[in-house]
Amino acid sequence: MTKSRFSILLLLLLAFNLTVSARFFYWQVVAGEELAVAAQQQRFQFAEVTASRGEIFSSDSYPLVLNKPAFLIYVYLPHLKGTIDSLTDKIVPVLDHEKNSSPAADLKKEIKERLSGKSKWVILRRRINEKTKKEIENLEINGLGFEREDIRDYPEASMAAHLLGFVGRDQSGKPKGYFGLEGFYNQQLSGSPGLLIEEKNVFGKPIISANRVKETMRPGLNLQLYLDRTAQFILADKLKEGLEKYGAKSGWGVIIDSQTGGVLAMASFPNYDPELYFSFDQKLFPNPIAAESFEPGSIFKPFVMATALEQGVVKPETKCTKCSGPVKIGDDKIETWNGQYRPNCTMREIIQYSDNVGMVFVAQELGKSKLLAGIKKFGFGQKTEIDLQEENSLAIRPSNQWYPIDLATLSFGQGIAVTPIQMVQAFNVLANKGRLISPKIVKRIWSNRNSHYYQPEQKNRRVLSQKTTSQMKEMLVNAVENGEAKWAKPKKLIVAGKTGTAQIPIRGHYDKEKTIASFIGFAPADDPKFVMLISLREPSTSPWGSETAAPLWFTIAERLAYYWNLL
Amino acid sequence: MARKVYRTIDWSILIPALILIGFGLMMIADISLVEATVNFGDKFYFLKHQLTWALVGGILGLIFSFIDYHFWEKFARPIFFLALVALILVFVPGIGISAYGAKRWLNLIIINFQPVELAKLALIFYFSSLISKENKRPLWQQLVVLCLPLALILFEPDFSSAVLVAVVVAILWFLSGESLIQILFLGLLGLTASWLLISSSPYRKQRMLGLFNPFSDPQGKSYHAYQLALTLGSGGWLGTGMGNSRQKYQYLPEATTDSIVALAAEEFGFLGIAVFIAFFSFFVFRCFLIAKRAADPFGQFLAAGITGLIVIQGLINLGATAIILPLTGMPFPFVSYGGSSLITLMAAMGILLNISRYQQVP
Numbered sequence: 001m002t003k004s005r006f007s008i009l010l011l012l013l014l015a016f017n018l019t020v021s022a023r024f025f026y027w028q029v030v031a032g033e034e035l036a037v038a039a040q041q042q043r044f045q046f047a048e049v050t051a052s053r054g055e056i057f058s059s060d061s062y063p064l065v066l067n068k069p070a071f072l073i074y075v076y077l078p079h080l081k082g083t084i085d086s087l088t089d090k091i092v093p094v095l096d097h098e099k100n101s102s103p104a105a106d107l108k109k110e111i112k113e114r115l116s117g118k119s120k121w122v123i124l125r126r127r128i129n130e131k132t133k134k135e136i137e138n139l140e141i142n143g144l145g146f147e148r149e150d151i152r153d154y155p156e157a158s159m160a161a162h163l164l165g166f167v168g169r170d171q172s173g174k175p176k177g178y179f180g181l182e183g184f185y186n187q188q189l190s191g192s193p194g195l196l197i198e199e200k201n202v203f204g205k206p207i208i209s210a211n212r213v214k215e216t217m218r219p220g221l222n223l224q225l226y227l228d229r230t231a232q233f234i235l236a237d238k239l240k241e242g243l244e245k246y247g248a249k250s251g252w253g254v255i256i257d258s259q260t261g262g263v264l265a266m267a268s269f270p271n272y273d274p275e276l277y278f279s280f281d282q283k284l285f286p287n288p289i290a291a292e293s294f295e296p297g298s299i300f301k302p303f304v305m306a307t308a309l310e311q312g313v314v315k316p317e318t319k320c321t322k323c324s325g326p327v328k329i330g331d332d333k334i335e336t337w338n339g340q341y342r343p344n345c346t347m348r349e350i351i352q353y354s355d356n357v358g359m360v361f362v363a364q365e366l367g368k369s370k371l372l373a374g375i376k377k378f379g380f381g382q383k384t385e386i387d388l389q390e391e392n393s394l395a396i397r398p399s400n401q402w403y404p405i406d407l408a409t410l411s412f413g414q415g416i417a418v419t420p421i422q423m424v425q426a427f428n429v430l431a432n433k434g435r436l437i438s439p440k441i442v443k444r445i446w447s448n449r450n451s452h453y454y455q456p457e458q459k460n461r462r463v464l465s466q467k468t469t470s471q472m473k474e475m476l477v478n479a480v481e482n483g484e485a486k487w488a489k490p491k492k493l494i495v496a497g498k499t500g501t502a503q504i505p506i507r508g509h510y511d512k513e514k515t516i517a518s519f520i521g522f523a524p525a526d527d528p529k530f531v532m533l534i535s536l537r538e539p540s541t542s543p544w545g546s547e548t549a550a551p552l553w554f555t556i557a558e559r560l561a562y563y564w565n566l567l
Numbered sequence: 568m569a570r571k572v573y574r575t576i577d578w579s580i581l582i583p584a585l586i587l588i589g590f591g592l593m594m595i596a597d598i599s600l601v602e603a604t605v606n607f608g609d610k611f612y613f614l615k616h617q618l619t620w621a622l623v624g625g626i627l628g629l630i631f632s633f634i635d636y637h638f639w640e641k642f643a644r645p646i647f648f649l650a651l652v653a654l655i656l657v658f659v660p661g662i663g664i665s666a667y668g669a670k671r672w673l674n675l676i677i678i679n680f681q682p683v684e685l686a687k688l689a690l691i692f693y694f695s696s697l698i699s700k701e702n703k704r705p706l707w708q709q710l711v712v713l714c715l716p717l718a719l720i721l722f723e724p725d726f727s728s729a730v731l732v733a734v735v736v737a738i739l740w741f742l743s744g745e746s747l748i749q750i751l752f753l754g755l756l757g758l759t760a761s762w763l764l765i766s767s768s769p770y771r772k773q774r775m776l777g778l779f780n781p782f783s784d785p786q787g788k789s790y791h792a793y794q795l796a797l798t799l800g801s802g803g804w805l806g807t808g809m810g811n812s813r814q815k816y817q818y819l820p821e822a823t824t825d826s827i828v829a830l831a832a833e834e835f836g837f838l839g840i841a842v843f844i845a846f847f848s849f850f851v852f853r854c855f856l857i858a859k860r861a862a863d864p865f866g867q868f869l870a871a872g873i874t875g876l877i878v879i880q881g882l883i884n885l886g887a888t889a890i891i892l893p894l895t896g897m898p899f900p901f902v903s904y905g906g907s908s909l910i911t912l913m914a915a916m917g918i919l920l921n922i923s924r925y926q927q928v929p
Contacts, residue, residue, distance in 0.1 A: 002742065002744045003859075005741055005742050005744065006742060006855070006858075006859055009738065009741065009742065009855075010852065010855060013848070013851065013878060013882070014848065016882055016886075017844055017847075017848050017882075017885075019891065020844065020882070020885045020886060020889045020891065021840075021841055021844050023889035023890065023891050024799065024832065024837055024840050024841070024844075024889050025837055025841075027796055027799035027800055027889065027890070028799050028800065028802050028803055028804070028832060028836065028837035028840070029803065029804055029837050031796070031800060032799070032800045032801075032802070032803045032804075032837075033800070033803070034800065035796055035797050035799065035800020035801065036797075036800045036801045036803065038797055038800070039797035039798070039800060039801045039813065039814060039818075042797070042818065043813055043816070043818070199813065199816075200816075201601070201816035201817050201818070202816060202817040202818045203817065
């Protein structure tokens with residue numbers, strides 16, 4: 001063995017080891033960071049953990065809106081064995097059981113249309129329930145698949161559709177609340193999805209010891225409402241009955257708790273089924289109570305009168321000096337609703353007889369700026385900030401656009417558009433010792449995880465003095481007690497209220513037959529529990545509020561009085 | 568030539584070898600946890616097997632360390648013929664076992680035996696005896712002797728073992744003072760033949776292509792090399808720490824065998840792997856010192872051949888791990904999982920230790 005060759009061999013081996021080490025240095029240190037990132041990318045998988053949507057409960061914690069499992073069924077065409085025809089023939093009879101299904105023939109046509117598109121992955125149907133899913137699974141059709149997507153469940157059916165709103169899907173297919181509470185509180189109800197970063201092995205199975213959650217899922221928050229289920233049932237039931245009885249096209253009713261401003265009941269017809277929202281006309285979605293402006297008519301008079309009392313321009317006993325006949329303003333002539341005139345009648349009587357001429361007198365005594373400032377203080381021209389997504393409010397024209405005739409009609413509630421909820425908010429000022437509280441549907445928002453409560457904020461400000469309030473209240477009680485008794489008032493229940501009949505402007509003119517008939521009031525007058533507004537659009541039995549909305553109001557009030565033990 | 572008999576063996580090679588085996592067991596326990604649980608439902612399936620083989624190898628090595636190494640000189644020829652017969656028997660149905668598209672095993676009822684392992688030692692014995700003779704045969708005659716087992720090994724096919732055996736014999740020729748030009752010529756011939764062989768088999772060609780660019784087809788042909796790069800890169804300077812390898816989650820193929828060093832590099836970083844290579848180099852150097860100091864030429868060549876067997880395996884594996892040599896499926900000596908390799912190497916260590924007893928101290 002030659003020594004030099006031995007040394008050469010050792011040197012060669014050393015050189016090789018150094019080369020290998022240098023190569024290791026390159027892979028591990030020089031290119032290391034980049035490669036480590038690539039290695040991470042092949043094992044980390046990002047998964048979104050969907051947050052369950054918050055649920056909605058009545059004031060007595062009874063569920064109004066829950067979640068229930070549902071599925072979308074899709075077909076992946078390359079895996080489909082038979083023909084499209086045989087698929088539809090098999091599947092349609094099963095889908096036909098579904099609550100929202102169209103007739104079998106239409107369904108077949110619809111599904112075939114969907115399948116004839118270009119896409120290989122086609123959604124056949126959404127929102128199918130677990131039972132239908134099982135039945136379809138039992139058909140054992142290759143190429144069909146299901147994806148879970150929870151939908152809303154309404155244990156109380158659609159008794160408060162307009163209040164609740166509905167959950168549809170946004171453009172990216174994620175659930176989203178539209179209208180009502182679902183729309184207003186969409187963010188809170190949605191919660192936020194969690195982001196799960198999982199490390200996976202080469203087969204895609206998670207490396208269990210290495211799970212890391214980056215963002216925890218926050219489930220949607222729950223809503224507890226002021227809503228009283230019994231009151232809601234009474235209101236919805238009677239309103240529906242009243243609509244038929246008086247032949248009205250539509251109607252609404254709101255009941256709020258006088259002290260808290262909380263909405264105890266809210267209903268309007270025609271309405272829709274939030275579970276099957278997609279099969280209804282979109283025009284039905286907005287809640288008219290917050291979204292629809294109407295000319296209130298005589299139910300507006302108390303605010304003008306209260307402003308005049310507050311400003312000290314009149315007292316309840318003040319006599320009207322211009323009430324002996326129709327009042328002329330420019331070319332227009334204003335008359336009372338029945339053509340009867342009461343010279344020197346008092347303010348109390350003006351309210352009692354709903355005297356338009358008397359109201360014009362009050363408005364003129366007040367003057368433009370005080371009158372406009374007064375009605376703005378009652379919250380007209382501004383949103384009430386009720387928790388309904390679709391709330392809308394028309395602004396009050398600037399003061400230089402008010403002409404004498406406008407001020408005159410304003411005094412009896414024509415020529416101004418308000419929303420029903422603004423009416424109720426303003427009327428509650430009279431019930432609530434002169435303070436304005438914004439109405440709210442949600443009492444508190446809470447999470448399942450921790451008992452963290454959040455209470456929605458409410459406006460709370462003084463509008464009238466206590467003295468004015470009690471004077472006005474007395475006038476309204478008098479109007480109910482001594483007005484024409486066209487309704488059956490529960491004897492022991494003292495109500496402060498006002499009827500109203502507003503003509504509906506059609507193409508710039510008022511149609512005498514087409515009216516919105518309303519009654520607004522609160523009870524018991526000495527310690528108000530609730531404020532309620534009932535309006536009927538175009539009642540056909542009689543155009544007058546006193547003959548339609550008022551009797552309906554008292555029917556409901558009587559039931560509520562028994563229920564709340566107010567008698 | 569003064570013969571000095573040592574009472575004790577050379578601890579400086581035994582202890583590093585035992586450390587390498589211990590390190591291997593540790594890495595196997597760590598890495599195979601996933602695969603063992605998935606495939607066998609027993610977390611320690613691989614560890615238990617490797618331990619058994621280490622025990623068998625240890626006993627064999629102990630016995631061999633007491634057998635005077637001249638025994639192997641005396642019986643070099645019969646052992647060589649026995650190995651040839653075993654290599655042929657692989658192709659006999661009923662005795663030979665075919666697995667993974669290759670015929671490499673013999674069914675010896677109790678254990679499945681790889682004749683190529685016997686052939687490795689037999690060739691070292693035979694060539695050591697051939698070249699240590701005063702009147703040794705010319706190179707071309709030796710070449711004929713080499714070609715017969717080499718052809719059989721290639722025919723199994725077991726390309727990496729063939730390369731290993733050829734290189735070890737080449738080292739022996741080099742050390743015995745054969746003409747450099749002839750050796751280089753043979754080396755070139757071998758490379759050309761290898762290249763022809765590689766391009767004739769799509770399987771080997773893929774591995775070659777993967778070598779030249781791990782990023783060419785990460786999901787296909789260069790998958791293994793790409794995953795090796797990712798594994799090394801994940802280690803960085805200091806590594807992810809013991810047991811924290813992520814590439815062991817079945818991303819890296821051959822985790823416990825060919826790729827075990829790469830996973831060690833991931834867990835212990837570049838610094839860890841540098842220490843490992845230095846340690847291995849020291850071990851190899853100590854082994855070569857035994858060859859250098861062996862009492863007679865046969866002992867020198869036998870020790871050099873055994874050392875060559877260890878070091879060439881190690882270097883082919885390290886080269887493949889560092890992506891400068893093609894992935895041929897070579898386990899790292901003493902560390903990688905695998906019974907045949909471990910038992911053969913431990914037996915060879917026994918012979919090396921016996922040689923070390925007769926060292927001449929300069």
